[in-house]
Amino acid sequence: MTGHDSKMGLLTTLSFAFQSIGIVYGDIGTSPLYVYASTFTDGIKNKDDILGVLSLIIYTIVLIPMLKYVFIVLWANDNGNGGAFALYSLICRHIKMSLIPNQQPEDKELSNYKLETPSSQMKRAQKIKHKLEGSYYARIILLLVTIMGTSMVIGDGILTPTISVLSAVSGISTSLGQDVVVGITIAILIVLFAGQRFGTDKVGFTFAPIIFIWFLFIGGIGLYNLFKYDIGVLRAFNPKYIVDYFKRNGKDGWISLGGVFLCITGSEAMFADLGHFNVRSIQLSFSFITFPAILTAYIGQAAYLQKFPQNVANTFYDSIPGPIYWPTFVVAVGAAIIASQAMISGAFSIISQALSLGCFPTIKVVHTSHKHQGQVYIPEVNYMFMIACIVVCAAFKTTEKISHAYGIAVVGDMFITTSLVSLIMLVIWKKSIWQVALFYFVFGFTELFYFSAQLTKFTGGGYLPLVSAFFLTLVMGIWHYVYKEKYLFELKNKVSTEYLREIASNPNISRVPGIGFLYTDLVQGIPPIFQHFIDSVPSIHSVIVFVSIKAIPVSIVALEERFLFRQVDPKEYRMFRCVVRHGYNDILEDPVEFELQLIQHLKGFIQEQSLIHEVDQVATNEQVPSESEMEDNVKEGNGTRSNGSSNRIIQSQGLSRPSSDSIQSLGLSATKLSLSSPPIIGAEEEVKFIEKEMEKSVVHLLTEAEVVAHPNSSFLNKIVVNYAYSFLRKNFRQREQLMAIPRKKLLKVGMTYEI
Structure with a gap:
């Protein structure tokens, strides 16, 4: 069970299940508005075709949303979070596939990391793991596939609002005309995106009753039509009608799959939006509300078409009983507006994940709920979506044309999810070959079959999601490439320990009052920009972190595990290393709060270090490691470390003393030291010095590394680094804007990196 599920009671799960109705199922729930019209674009030529299409719809819904997503894929989450990047981070935690090192001690010493060593009995998983880890191309392919899957979901988030709202409003097209319908649709879309800033929590409780009523309407109308027109359509549960349909229609039947597939668009939202809810809530809401309602709706429409096959172009509205037509229309418009919420919320979640993993330009992520992690809103993305939706609606104007573009991105993302989950099943879950093969080939073949049918609509608008996905993949790929190269440059050119000893003994370098926080991507070693700063301005703060x-x-990284400290030699120079670890759903604190937390943990580290140092002297005469000792024993990038106390990393727990368990972990029994012993004098003096310097000033030194291509690099590298990356960096938020550091406390230190 996921971290979400294990911590939530029944009432919370039921509350989330109710909210999820309004957030997750709007897309798949409004598909009955246009599926039959999109499938029978040239009319119904044979009544038996209705049974064939209905049978396809039934088994497509059972196979993909129900079996694949609800019962399998939802469990392949990353501590309660779904989406392509959640799968990627899960894989990288168990297999060394990340292009940037993520198997270091700073990563693994977390209760949430949960790395397991494969058992000796599972040699196959271990063998595959080693082959993947040894292939640089496999790492690149894994990242690109993940980025492509993310890009396709984002592309789907542009088309979903447009087709859903336009199809609902088209119920009045006969009386007002298509241009008026398009205008009303655009107005509704603007209102929808303007309301996103209120957050998933509030939006979910607002939307859920409307979608619930919508499901009652379509389910009730479906039952009414079934018993009134032709209960015999229930024969479609026999898959024989699918075989007969393809025999009868051949190529035309295959092409019509592009319309049938629209019945499951929105399925990937169940996984992408998982971080907003939990597995059990999604399973409950889909199994007991969404699934029976939409299935009954399709069955009822099929029964109506058996009687009136000529009305297939507007099946949904024509099949509504007269007395409830206008109430249904109003609810349909409301449900269509909400349908957009599923992919918008999912896009926010996965972009937030991509940002934290260094795969997206710097943007502002607003956490909209203090009670529930993972509920986010991204202003820049929200308004980009709004503009794109308006353009698509004005350009295509009809649901038939938009349906040509709709689906390619969805089925592409579904196949990528199938591939990544298959890898997880094979290497992490250690399932048998036949189980993995059954999962991959059954779902993969089905999705590729639908994808081939969608490609027939490429020239009619299908190119749109592919072009947008390609553009987004390019942006994220370029950003991650330079992000990785910048990190490796700093790693290669980090300041030597000898240089630090030299500046410590250099009388020309003055110490100024206060505490300086110098930010760097390196977790071990000092960045080259520090030497550049000292050479340019021969002064340094009394305390440097x-x-x-x-x-x-x-x-998520728990607060008590977030701050990881080390001493940097020489100790009397009062320089410290602080690794602030955060997960992709963690909130970056307010700068003032961040300062207080960091310094509080720094003071706690000083006391713990002194305490452990005294204990080690009594027991083994060993010392707590300094930064230089850590660099001698820990290799950057592979996370290997030798045994013994000389490789210990101190994880601050505030000002509290180490517990008996932590002392035992140092190789000592708890009885060797009384936890109520008086404070160590040296530590108390250091703590008072830190407090005194904090009162004087705290300065944030941000490294502004201008990245340029090396003169000897390839022409392509120069284009990517000097133009593409530079454009992205200048037109997105800067780091000080993201952290909201007050200008009076900010000092930028610039340097040029050649990569």
């Missing part, structure tokens, strides 16, 4: 904000491939 090298702060590394390190993204960990988990969703």
Whole structure:
């Protein structure tokens, strides 16, 4: 069970199940508005074709949303979070597939990391793991596939609002005309995106009753039509009608799959939106509300078409009983507006994950709920979506044309999810070959079959989601490439320990009052920009903390495990290393709060270090490691470390003393030291010095590394680094804007990196 599920009671799960109705199922729930019209674009030529299409719809819904997503894929989550990047981070935690090191001690020493060593009995999983880890191309392919899957979901988020709202409003097209319908649709879309800033929590409780009523309407209308027109359509549960349909229609039947597939668009939202809810809530709401309602709706429409096959172009509205037509129309418009919410919320979640893993330009992520992690809103993305939706609606104007573009991105993302989950089943879950093969070939073949049918609509608008996915993949790929190269440059050119000893003994370098936080991506070693700063301005603060904000491939890092400290030699120079570990759903604190937390943990580290140092002297005469000792014993990038106390990393727990368990972990029994012993005098003096310097000033030194291509690099590398990356960096938020550091406390240190 996921971290979400294990911590939530029944009432919370039921509350989430209710909210999920309004957030997750709007897309798949409004598909009955246009599926039959999109499938029978040239009319119904044979009544038996209705049974064939209905049978296809029934088994497509059972196979993909129900079996694949609800019962299998939802469990392949990353501590309660879904989406392509959640799968990627889960894989990278168990297999060394990340292009940036993520198997270091700073990563693994987390309760949420949960790495397991494969058992000796599962040699196959271990063998595959080693082959993947040894292939650089496999790492690149895994990242690109993940980025492509993410890009396709984002592309789907542009088309979903447009087709859903336009199809609902088209119920009045006969009386007002298509241009008026398009205008009303655009107005509704603007209102929808303007309301996103209120957050999933509030939006979910607002939308859920409307979608619930919508499901009652379509389910009730479906039952009414079934018993009134032709209960015999229930024969479609026999898959024989699918075989007969393809025999009868051949190529035309295959092409019509593009319309049939629309009945499951929105299925991937169940996984992408998982971080907003939990597995059990999604399973409950889909199995007991969504699934029976939409299935009954399709069956009822099929029964109506058996009687009136000529009305297939507007099946949904024509099949509504007269007295409830207008109430249904109003609810349909409301449900269509909400349908957009599923992919918008999912897009926010996965972009937030991509940002934390270094795969997206710097943007502002607003956490909209203090009670529930994972509920986010991204202003820039929201308004980009709104503009794109308006353009698509104005350009295509009809649901038939938009349906040509709709589906390619969805089925592409579904196949990528199938591939990634198959890898997880094979290497992490250690399932048998036949189980993995059954999962991959059954679902993969079905999705590729639908994908082939969707490609027939490429020239009619199908190119749109592919072009948008390609553009987004290019942006994320370029950003991650330069992000990785910048990290490796700093790693290769980090400041030597000898240089630090030299500046410590250099009388020309003055110490100024206060505490300086120098930010760097390195978690071990001092960045080259520090030497550049000292050479340019021969002065340094009385206390220096090298702060590394390190993204960990988990969703959340507990506060007590977030700050990881080391002493930097020489000790009397009062330089410290602080690795601030955060998951992709963690909230970056307010700068003032961040300062207080960091310094509080720094003071706690000083006391713990002194305490452990005294204990080690009594027991083994060993010392707590300094930064230089750590660098001698820990290899950057592979996470290997030798045994013994000389490789210990101190994880601050505030000002509390180490517990008996932590002392035992140092190789000592708890009885060797009384936890109520008086404070160590040296530590108390250091703590008072830190407090005094904090009162004087705290300065944030941000490294502004201008990245340029090396003169000897390839022409392509120069284009990517000097133009593409530079454009993205200048037109998105800067780091100080993201962290909201007050200008009076900010000092930028610039340097040029050639990569």
